[in-house]
Amino acid sequence: MQLQYSLKKRLIIYISIFSIALGCLLVFFAYRISLEEINEILDAQMQNLAERIAMHDPEPIKSHFDQAKHYHEEDLFVDVWSYANQEHKNHALNLLVHPVEKAGFYTHQTAQGTWRTYVLPLKHYQIQVSQQQSTRQHLALELAGSMFIPYLLFMPFVIWGLSWIISRSLQPLDDFKEEVAHRDSDELSAIQFNHYPIEIVPTIIEMNYLFERISQSQQEQRQFIADAAHELRTPITALNLQMQILLKQLPDNSDLQNLSKGLIRIQHLISQLLNLAKQDASILEIETKQQFLLNHVAANCVEQLIHLAMQKEIDLGMERQDHIVLHSQESAVHSIIFNLIDNAIKYTPNQGMINVSVFEQAGSAIIQIEDSGPGIAPELHEKILKRFYRVHHHLEIGSGLGLSIVDKATERLGGSISFTQSASLGGLQVNVQLPL
Numbered sequence: 001m002q003l004q005y006s007l008k009k010r011l012i013i014y015i016s017i018f019s020i021a022l023g024c025l026l027v028f029f030a031y032r033i034s035l036e037e038i039n040e041i042l043d044a045q046m047q048n049l050a051e052r053i054a055m056h057d058p059e060p061i062k063s064h065f066d067q068a069k070h071y072h073e074e075d076l077f078v079d080v081w082s083y084a085n086q087e088h089k090n091h092a093l094n095l096l097v098h099p100v101e102k103a104g105f106y107t108h109q110t111a112q113g114t115w116r117t118y119v120l121p122l123k124h125y126q127i128q129v130s131q132q133q134s135t136r137q138h139l140a141l142e143l144a145g146s147m148f149i150p151y152l153l154f155m156p157f158v159i160w161g162l163s164w165i166i167s168r169s170l171q172p173l174d175d176f177k178e179e180v181a182h183r184d185s186d187e188l189s190a191i192q193f194n195h196y197p198i199e200i201v202p203t204i205i206e207m208n209y210l211f212e213r214i215s216q217s218q219q220e221q222r223q224f225i226a227d228a229a230h231e232l233r234t235p236i237t238a239l240n241l242q243m244q245i246l247l248k249q250l251p252d253n254s255d256l257q258n259l260s261k262g263l264i265r266i267q268h269l270i271s272q273l274l275n276l277a278k279q280d281a282s283i284l285e286i287e288t289k290q291q292f293l294l295n296h297v298a299a300n301c302v303e304q305l306i307h308l309a310m311q312k313e314i315d316l317g318m319e320r321q322d323h324i325v326l327h328s329q330e331s332a333v334h335s336i337i338f339n340l341i342d343n344a345i346k347y348t349p350n351q352g353m354i355n356v357s358v359f360e361q362a363g364s365a366i367i368q369i370e371d372s373g374p375g376i377a378p379e380l381h382e383k384i385l386k387r388f389y390r391v392h393h394h395l396e397i398g399s400g401l402g403l404s405i406v407d408k409a410t411e412r413l414g415g416s417i418s419f420t421q422s423a424s425l426g427g428l429q430v431n432v433q434l435p436l
Contacts, residue, residue, distance in 0.1 A: 012162065289329055300334070
């Protein structure tokens with residue numbers, strides 16, 4: 001598995017290494033340039049000194065070199081010796097250069113290192129002005145070091161400044177990350193790239209293409225579900241009507257009764273699939289918000305489902321209905337209440353009770369559905385919101401889509417849903433909180 005890395009940290013490290021390498025290169029070239037300048041200046045000084053000595057009829061002079069002493073750039077060794085005197089051949093330090101015909105600079109090696117010597121031959125004498133090459137090298141190194149020290153002192157500030165510049169330059173990447181991270185899971189609209197640098201625009205364009213392809217794929221899937229459910233609803237309804245006619249003629253036929261229950265379940269599943277397709281197709285988002293009375297919508301849902309409750313002798317009614325004006329999407333709120341009551345009727349036993357309440361609490365509208373059914377264990381509260389998940393398979397016909405539809409609609413309206421045990425009825429209590 002390849003480890004992830006930070007582009008910002010990598011840039012800072014690389015630039016720091018590059019800056020240090022650049023500083024070392026600067027010291028090297030500063031040393032070379034300083035050595036050339038020092039050689040030029042000191043060579044001119046040595047040549048001038050030799051010529052001045054030659055103008056004053058010099059006497060033989062022998063220089064003395066102290067090996068234990070540290071000499072500087074102003075220290076020069078002057079030797080004037082006669083051609084007739086061969087003493088230079090046995091010179092202890094071997095500083096003297098053999099007789100030459102032409103004046104000039106000579107470099108020679110001795111036991112004490114490399115020497116730079118200007119030789120001026122005269123008729124009977126030879127004048128030599130010598131200096132250690134290491135003295136010049138040390139001086140050039142000091143000059144180069146004096147240039148590198150300020151560079152080294154300012155290096156932390158330079159690295160800090162570069163880090164700040166890099167952070168500011170990479171800020172659009174953080175902004176892009178935040179924009180993508182704060183998107184909803186179903187948000188597939190194109191990302192606007194007008195305020196992003198051109199380096200990441202191609203990535204944004206490709207992501208927009210991906211969003212578009214995903215949106216088209218999802219739309220095709222939703223359309224298929226809606227078309228299939230719509231096409232199946234008409235023949236299933238016709239079959240169900242014919243089955244009811246057969247049951248009237250043969251009421252004691254158990255096979256027909258089981259087949260009738262199967263048709264009712266298929267009809268319910270198709271209806272739920274249609275509702276789910278509408279939720280996924282974002283029809284509720286397209287619908288404009290309007291003002292309506294929440295208690296009227298809840299009462300309307302109770303009236304629509306009262307016949308189902310009466311078939312099981314369930315006491316279905318409004319427990320509390322405060323006068324609440326809601327500014328939202330009425331069809332979505334109707335779908336939430338309708339599915340919750342329908343779900344409660346399915347899982348409430350015969351001669352049970354279901355209470356529906358709407359009231360305002362802490363600046364929000366609360367829809368509360370309680371029943372006297374078996375309830376649901378707290379550890380299953382998250383699972384029952386998943387599609388096609390059912391807890392009580394043996395109690396009633398269902399598809400496992402009702403609560404999923406409620407959760408989707410609640411999410412689109414900016415609300416929340418929670419489950420608990422009813423304190424008064426003992427079964428499941430569902431609370432839906434919606435913004436006013």
